[in-house]
Amino acid sequence: MRVLLIEDDLMIGKALVRGLGDQGMVVDWVRNGAEGSAPLACAEHALLLLDIGVPEMSGFDVLKAARAAGALVPVLVITARDGVEDRIAGLDLGADDYIVKPFELRERDSRRRSQTGRQRRPDTGCRFRSRDS
Numbered sequence: 001m002r003v004l005l006i007e008d009d010l011m012i013g014k015a016l017v018r019g020l021g022d023q024g025m026v027v028d029w030v031r032n033g034a035e036g037s038a039p040l041a042c043a044e045h046a047l048l049l050l051d052i053g054v055p056e057m058s059g060f061d062v063l064k065a066a067r068a069a070g071a072l073v074p075v076l077v078i079t080a081r082d083g084v085e086d087r088i089a090g091l092d093l094g095a096d097d098y099i100v101k102p103f104e105l106r107e108r109d110s111r112r113r114s115q116t117g118r119q120r121r122p123d124t125g126c127r128f129r130s131r132d133s
Contacts, residue, residue, distance in 0.1 A: 004045040005029040006036035006062060007078070008054045012101070016049065016078075033057030040066045045073050052079040052090065060093060067094035 003020055007013040008031045017027045028045070030036045034056040039045065048066075052059035063075060075095045079086070082100040090098050 001046045002026045002028065002044055003047045003049060004036065004039055004073075005049045006031075006033060006054055006059060007049065007051045008032060009051070012051075031055075033059060033062045036062055037065055040071045040073060041069065048073050048075045050075055050077050050079075050095070052077060052081050052086065060089060063090065063093045063095060 001024070003025050005013060005016055005020075005027050007016065007029065010031075013029050013031065017029050020027050028039060030039075032055045036048075036050075036054075037057065040048065040062075050059045050063060054062075059077065059079065063077075066073070066075075075097075077090045077095045077098040078101060079090075079098075080101045081087075087098050
């Protein structure tokens with residue numbers, strides 16, 4: 001399974017890449033929203049893990065643009081923003097789930113499984129390689 005991670009925090013990003021990689025997933029990691037928008041158009045990722053507070057283009061803006069463009073990838077927001085208004089905004093913009101940092105890895109894994117177990121996408125032939133992965 002291929003996952004797109006949009007996360008600017010180096011420590012959290014490395015931990016997520018390592019943890020998901022240990023589970024057999026390929027993770028394309030970018031550290032700002034602008035870099036994360038282009039791969040969403042390829043529709044090759046089975047899941048987007050999206051931080052809201054990323055530079056250049058907020059996670060909310062990435063999510064809004066992706067859904068407006070018709071991207072169907074499941075989105076799990078992973079953010080420190082724990083306010084009710086932020087959670088509602090993320091879900092209303094099209095996130096499938098929202099988890100607040102710090103989170104338990106078992107909970108993240110359970111939420112990821114709930115999002116990726118429902119549908120499989122055909123291979124589109126589009127290939128994205130992040131410079132951080």
